[in-house]
Amino acid sequence: MACHTFPDVAWPRGALGPSLENFGGQGLIAGRLPNQPGVLMQFVRSAPAMVPGTAMPVMPMSDQEARDVTAYLLQLKSR
Structure with missing residues (x-):
């Protein structure tokens, strides 16, 4: 988690990878x-x-962990 920023996580704020805000709305991984x-x-x-x-x-x-992470990431969409 420390590599990316997540819209609902205040800390840690990763800087290596891109923000995952709206990840579920993106067409490509x-x-x-x-x-x-x-x-x-x-x-x-x-x-x-x-x-x-x-x-x-x-x-x-x-x-199961991979399914949970996938479900979480796909629900991250602009509100």
Whole structure:
């Protein structure tokens, strides 16, 4: 979480990655992949395998954790 800023999290405020505000309203993940649940679930677990050279590391997590992160990110839309 420290790499990105989130609209509902005051601290920490990450600066390495982009803000995730309105992430659910974006068409692409990392500017390259379709922003769809199955693709996003894979991306949050193993971004380097999907976008070589990305700064986002592999994030070891269970299937349920990946589903939860995906659901959270996709609900982030402009109000």
